[in-house]
Amino acid sequence: MVKSFLAALGLAVLVQLPTLADSPKKPTYNFSIDLTKVSNDKLPVTLLVDDLDEDEVLYRLPKMVPGTYAVYDFGKFISDFKAVDKKGRKLPVEKVDVNTWRIKNAKKLKKITYLADDTWDTPKKEDIVFEPAATDIEAGKVYLINTHGFFGYFEGMTKTPYQITVTKPQEFYGATPLRATSTTATSDTYLLENYNDLVDAPMLYSKPDTAMLKVGTADVLIATYAGGGGQRSKNLANNIRTILEAQKNYLGGTLPVDKYAFLIYIDNKQNRTGAYGALEHSYSSVYYFPEMPPNMLAEQVRSISAHEFFHIVTPLNIHSEEIGNFNFSQPKMSKHLWLYEGVTEYFAHHVQVNQKLIDEGAFMDEIRNKIIASKEEYNDSLAFTELSLGALDKYEKQYGNVYQKGALIGMALDIRLRELSGGKYGVRNLMKDLSQTYGKDKSFKDEELFDKITALTFPEIREFFRRHVEGAEPLPYAELFQKVGIQYKPSGVMKRISLGKPTLGYDQAASRIVVASVENLSSFGKALGWKAGDQILAINGEDLTLTNATELFSKHVANGKEGSMLTITVGRKDASGKVKPVDLKAKLVPSEELVSHWLAPAPEATPAQIALRNAWLYSNL
Numbered sequence: 325m326v327k328s329f330l331a332a333l334g335l336a337v338l339v340q341l342p343t344l345a346d347s348p349k350k351p352t353y354n355f356s357i358d359l360t361k362v363s364n365d366k367l368p369v370t371l372l373v374d375d376l377d378e379d380e381v382l383y384r385l386p387k388m389v390p391g392t393y394a395v396y397d398f399g400k401f402i403s404d405f406k407a408v409d410k411k412g413r414k415l416p417v418e419k420v421d422v423n424t425w426r427i428k429n430a431k432k433l434k435k436i437t438y439l440a441d442d443t444w445d446t447p448k449k450e451d452i453v454f455e456p457a458a459t460d461i462e463a464g465k466v467y468l469i470n471t472h473g474f475f476g477y478f479e480g481m482t483k484t485p486y487q488i489t490v491t492k493p494q495e496f497y498g499a500t501p502l503r504a505t506s507t508t509a510t511s512d513t514y515l516l517e518n519y520n521d522l523v524d525a526p527m528l529y530s531k532p533d534t535a536m537l538k539v540g541t542a543d544v545l546i547a548t549y550a551g552g553g554g555q556r557s558k559n560l561a562n563n564i565r566t567i568l569e570a571q572k573n574y575l576g577g578t579l580p581v582d583k584y585a586f587l588i589y590i591d592n593k594q595n596r597t598g599a600y601g602a603l604e605h606s607y608s609s610v611y612y613f614p615e616m617p618p619n620m621l622a623e624q625v626r627s628i629s630a631h632e633f634f635h636i637v638t639p640l641n642i643h644s645e646e647i648g649n650f651n652f653s654q655p656k657m658s659k660h661l662w663l664y665e666g667v668t669e670y671f672a673h674h675v676q677v678n679q680k681l682i683d684e685g686a687f688m689d690e691i692r693n694k695i696i697a698s699k700e701e702y703n704d705s706l707a708f709t710e711l712s713l714g715a716l717d718k719y720e721k722q723y724g725n726v727y728q729k730g731a732l733i734g735m736a737l738d739i740r741l742r743e744l745s746g747g748k749y750g751v752r753n754l755m756k757d758l759s760q761t762y763g764k765d766k767s768f769k770d771e772e773l774f775d776k777i778t779a780l781t782f783p784e785i786r787e788f789f790r791r792h793v794e795g796a797e798p799l800p801y802a803e804l805f806q807k808v809g810i811q812y813k814p815s816g817v818m819k820r821i822s823l824g825k826p827t828l829g830y831d832q833a834a835s836r837i838v839v840a841s842v843e844n845l846s847s848f849g850k851a852l853g854w855k856a857g858d859q860i861l862a863i864n865g866e867d868l869t870l871t872n873a874t875e876l877f878s879k880h881v882a883n884g885k886e887g888s889m890l891t892i893t894v895g896r897k898d899a900s901g902k903v904k905p906v907d908l909k910a911k912l913v914p915s916e917e918l919v920s921h922w923l924a925p926a927p928e929a930t931p932a933q934i935a936l937r938n939a940w941l942y943s944n945l
Contacts, residue, residue: 350374351515352484355475357440358491359529362463365442366403369474373433381430382479385423386652389472389523390639391604392457393715393723395655398473399423400451401441401459410434423653424479440474444596452596455589455612456603464493466549468589469527470610472652475519482519482652489513490529497532499547501525501585501607520650524605528587535561540572545585551592552615560588563622567630570679574671574752576945580759581607581636588625590615602628604635606764620875630672637671639664641759648767657716658770659709662793666708666730667751670738673731677941684941688810688923691735695801695921698729705796708733729799736799737788739940743807744782747939754781756945801921808937809929816922819914823881824849826858830870834859836895837873851910852892859895861905884912 354372361368385399399422407415407425409432416428427433442461443453453459459473460466475488490498490512498504502525504512516522530549535557537544546564548556564586572579585608592615602611609632613624639647646658658664677687698704702725715723738751757780762768768776774794778786791797805812826849829840836859845854860868863880884890890912895903926933 350485351487352481353486355486356489357474359467360491360493362461365445365461366439367461369438369440371436373435376430376433378430380426380428382420383425383427383436383476384479384653385476386472387423388655389652390647390650395716396453396457397422401443401473403439403441405438407433407436443473454597454599455595456601456610465530467529469529471525471527472523475522477519484518486516486519486522487513492529495531496529498527498529499534499545499585499587500527501583501605526587526605526608526610533557537561537565537568539568540578542579542581543583544568546588547585548588548590550590556590559618560622560625564626564629566681567626568633570675570681571633574675574678579636580641583607586611586629602632604632606636606640616871620872623875630675631669634668634671637755637759638668641763642755643767644770645767646770657713659712660770660773661712661715661726662708662730662733665726667734669727669731670734692921692923694728694732698725698732702728704729704798707796708793732799733793736792736804739804739807740785740788741781742936742940744784747936747943750940750943752945805923807933808940809926809933810937811924811926813922815918815920817916818919818922819916821881821884821886821912821914824852824854826854831859836860837868837870846915848910848913848915852908855896857897859903860892861895862893864891886912886914888912
C-alpha cells in the first residue's frame, strides 16, 4: 500500500480472476447485497447458509487485510446482526468482540442479515480507514465495495467457495477484477474459490467511465468515478500506457497476469485522512485522489501505479505462509517487508531508468532522496526483519521506511548480484526464479527465504542478508556505488536549478503561496528580485495554485533548461497597499549547494565499473 500526503505547496468490459466457473464445488457462502436499498449510508447484507455440522459457529469480519499493514477492525461498521432458521425464527447470537459473533444452534442456521456502514462517514477519528481500503456508500452515485468491509467468514472456513450477488441500479456498471458468472441490467453474480480471493477483489459500482488497454497479452481495465463529474478514464489510460508497456518489457516482454483492473476514485470534497494513494491487490489496485488538474492527476496515477502494478510479482507470486494463509482475526506479520514493499518500490523507479523513461541523473536523485529519508526520518540502525515483524505495533512509526530503506535494500541486493554474476544476474532474475519455485498457491516459510535465495544465487548473499537485513549494520553505500563507478559522500557540493532559495509560506486568506523571507536568497534569487510578501501567481504564464505548485515548480524550474528565461508573476503591494501583478524575470542558472548524501558519476571510473553500471541499469531480463 502506498500513501501520499498533499504538499503544503463507457467501455463495459469485465476483467477476470480465476473463478469457480469450471469447478463442481458448491458455494458454502451465498451472499447478496442490494445497492438500491441504502438507508443512512448503510447497505443490507444477506447470507444464505447451507447445512452446517457445528452446534455453534463464530462469524467474523477481518481485523485487518493484506496490504494495509494497519488494524482497522471492520466489524465495528456492522450493525443489526441477526441469525434465523429456515422458518425465520431468531437464533441466539452473542457479540464476542468487535469483529466476532457467536451463533448457537448453528445446525438450524439458514440466514444471516446485517447492515454494513459506510466507513468514510464514521464520526470517530480513531475509526477512520485509509480511503483505498475503505467503503463508500452514496445512494445513486457511487459504491466503493472493498469486500472486506461487507463480507465475513465462519471461523475455520476461509477456504470454502463464495457466491456474491450484487443488485444494482439499472444504469450502473460494476468495475472489478472478477468475472461475472451471470449478469443482467440489474444484477451481477460472482463465484470465488475462497475468502482470500474475495478480499483480493474490490468492486467500484457507478455510472460507467471506463477504458481498456492491451499490454502485451494482458487486458487492463481503467474504471473511474469522479465526484465532480466528467469522463476521466480515457485520458488516464493514454497517460499510463507508457509505464505499463515499460513494466511489461522490464519483466521480459510478458506479464504474470492476463487481466488487471485500475479502480480510481476522484473526490471533490475534503477527505478525513488528509492523504491519498492506493491499495494493491493481486489483479487490481484501488486509487483515491482529490480533484486536481488532468495532467497532475495523470502524473499521480502514473507515479503510484508504477509501484502498485509491480505487486503482480510480489506478493502475488512470491509470499510467505503468513500471507498465503492470512489470519484475518489474529494477523501475523512476515519479516520480509523488504521484499513485498521494498523490492516493489525499487522496481517502480528502476524500471524507468532501465526503459529510458528517465535518465541516470533523475534515477540517482530518487536513490539519494531515499537515502536521506531513511537516515533522517527513520531509525536506520533498526534491523529490517525486526521492523517488519513489529510494523503493526512496536515499530508502527517506522513502517514508512519500507518505501525508503526497503527500496535501497533491493538496490543493494541488485548491485551485489550483478557483481557476483559478472553483470548477468540481478534482482529481476531472482524474482523470476522465486516465482517459478513458489507461485500464487505455494508459500515459502518465513525463516527459510534467505537460505533459499542463497541457494538460488551465491553463498556471499547469505552474509549480505545477515549483516544488512537481519542485522542492524547500515548499507555500505560508498562501497556499493564504487562497484558501479559512482561516487558517494555523506556530504558534498551539488549544482542545481532552484527558485533562488526564498523561504515560502502559505497565505490562507489570499489562498496563495507567498514569499515569507528573502534572507537566504542565492544570486539567482536576487537576480529574480524576490521580495518578502510576494504572492506567487503564475510561472511562465501558467496560473499557480496550492494543488499544482509542485508540478509547475518541477516543470519550469527544477527541470528547466539552463539559460532559458524564467518569468514568475507575483502579486506585490504598491505604495497604497494594493496588490498588483509584477513579472520577475531571470535566466535559469544552477547554483552550488552543500547537500547530504552526495552522488555523482566517478570521472575515473574503470571500464569494468562502467560495464557493471550499465548491466545494473540497462540489462534486459
